[in-house]
Amino acid sequence: MTHVFHRNPRQTLEFAVRSEGIRLFDRQGRGYIDASGGAAVSCLGHGHPDVIAAVKKQLDEVAYAHSSFFTTQVCEDLADFLAQRAPGDLNHVYFVSGGSEAVEAALKLARQYFVEIGQPSRRHFIARRQSYHGNTLGALAIGGNAWRREPFLPLLVEAHHVSPCYAYRDQQPGETDEQYAQRLADELEAKILELGPQNVAAFVAETVVGATAGVLPPVRTYFQRIREVCDRHGVLLILDEVMSGMGRTGRLFACEEDGIAPDIVTIAKGLGAGYQPIGAMLASSRIYDAIVQGSGFFQHGHTYMGHATACAAALAVQQVIERDDLLQNVLNRGEQLRAALRRELGEHPNVGDIRGRGLFVGVEFVADRADKRALDPKLRTHAVLKKRAMENGLMMYPMGGTIDGVRGDHVLLAPPFICTADDIEEIVARFTETV
Numbered sequence: 469m470t471h472v473f474h475r476n477p478r479q480t481l482e483f484a485v486r487s488e489g490i491r492l493f494d495r496q497g498r499g500y501i502d503a504s505g506g507a508a509v510s511c512l513g514h515g516h517p518d519v520i521a522a523v524k525k526q527l528d529e530v531a532y533a534h535s536s537f538f539t540t541q542v543c544e545d546l547a548d549f550l551a552q553r554a555p556g557d558l559n560h561v562y563f564v565s566g567g568s569e570a571v572e573a574a575l576k577l578a579r580q581y582f583v584e585i586g587q588p589s590r591r592h593f594i595a596r597r598q599s600y601h602g603n604t605l606g607a608l609a610i611g612g613n614a615w616r617r618e619p620f621l622p623l624l625v626e627a628h629h630v631s632p633c634y635a636y637r638d639q640q641p642g643e644t645d646e647q648y649a650q651r652l653a654d655e656l657e658a659k660i661l662e663l664g665p666q667n668v669a670a671f672v673a674e675t676v677v678g679a680t681a682g683v684l685p686p687v688r689t690y691f692q693r694i695r696e697v698c699d700r701h702g703v704l705l706i707l708d709e710v711m712s713g714m715g716r717t718g719r720l721f722a723c724e725e726d727g728i729a730p731d732i733v734t735i736a737k738g739l740g741a742g743y744q745p746i747g748a749m750l751a752s753s754r755i756y757d758a759i760v761q762g763s764g765f766f767q768h769g770h771t772y773m774g775h776a777t778a779c780a781a782a783l784a785v786q787q788v789i790e791r792d793d794l795l796q797n798v799l800n801r802g803e804q805l806r807a808a809l810r811r812e813l814g815e816h817p818n819v820g821d822i823r824g825r826g827l828f829v830g831v832e833f834v835a836d837r838a839d840k841r842a843l844d845p846k847l848r849t850h851a852v853l854k855k856r857a858m859e860n861g862l863m864m865y866p867m868g869g870t871i872d873g874v875r876g877d878h879v880l881l882a883p884p885f886i887c888t889a890d891d892i893e894e895i896v897a898r899f900t901e902t903v
């Protein structure tokens with residue numbers, strides 16, 4: 469018996485004992501291709517020598533120095549690196565330990581900003597169905613999964629939900645991308661007006677939806693229309709790029725592709741690539757300045773913020789990605805991955821949609837391609853696929869469940885940025901065999 473309180477106590481887990489490149493190995497020496505980067509985390513694969521060297525060096529110098537007494541050079545350098553490359557004026561980087569903490573900090577920063585500028589009634593958040601923002605209570609409140617929230621009601625944050633940009637299911641026949649984007653922006657605007665703009669703090673969205681809906685890239689102009697609506701009503705735009713950011717889509721920040729900058733962005737997963745737990749929130753100068761000129765103190769913090777070895781790992785990861793031009797590889801290998809999946813599975817009767825951006829790829833499974841009807845939940849298709857894939861030496865991230873009545877089985881493929889063309893063909897071969 470194990471004393472570890474595993475997330476799923478009924479599941480028997482293999483022990484991971486070794487890792488190298490794009491593979492993990494169990495105690496029997498069996499290798500598994502990490503085709504999902506865990507959950508879009510391990511973007512440099514495993515055992516990268518430059519990252520390991522950077523972490524070891526930092527451990528020898530200073531592993532931990534509490535942020536109320538000291539900063540460290542790696543913490544400053546990582547913030548400079550991110551702020552210099554972030555869109556807009558997201559110049560202020562707040563380091564935390566993971567994605568939920570980053571989202572939590574973003575929600576509290578938005579609230580405090582409005583208190584500082586004398587608009588304390590702006591405390592409602594609008595987010596989207598088919599979204600995931602984390603498991604802490606604030607992040608959970610804005611997340612789209614009603615079933616995740618249910619056991620914990622009532623939640624502290626006042627959250628409301630509008631439709632996601634889910635072209636495969638919701639874009640009408642004959643409706644252009646622009647018309648669809650406008651329809652969704654109109655829905656957000658109607659929700660803001662219903663609540664009263666003076667009561668709304670922010671609209672929160674994943675730039676490219678990840679964990680809940682098998683990767684949903686927005687249609688062209690969606691975020692431009694959303695940005696306009698937010699600006700018209702003084703509502704902040706918070707983009708959650710915990711999964712889609714840090715190069716996963718082929719751009720360092722996924723929203724670069726959409727041609728807009730948010731007021732706050734959250735990142736995590738790929739930032740430290742799994743070598744250390746780290747996340748961050750980047751805030752615009754307008755928000756930062758309001759805090760500095762107001763109370764002068766952000767009412768939020770954590771013991772491990774700006775952790776030195778975590779910052780050292782993340783800085784090394786980001787420098788390797790830039791030095792080795794890996795974002796170009798993300799774009800090339802991503803194209804290849806989607807094309808190969810379409811070639812092998814495009815006509816499969818249960819494959820409804822293959823979509824994504826860069827190496828952030830989703831496959832949606834259905835009972836019937838023609839009417840997009842969902843598979844029988846009793847089949848637990850996503851879970852069965854994950855189990856079979858592991859038997860085939862392939863790690864892929866399954867997603868399933870019912871979100872506001874829409875049932876779905878999805879699989880996420882998010883291989884490391886270092887994948888070669890041969891690696892992609894092997895992933896597709898094992899995936900096809902599994903399906």
Ligand code: PMP
Nearest residue numbers: 566567568600601602679710711
């Ligand atoms: N936001 C998004 C978009 C995520 O995908 C996740 C994790 N799947 C989180 C937030 C929460 O991150 P963490 O699990 O590191 O708390």
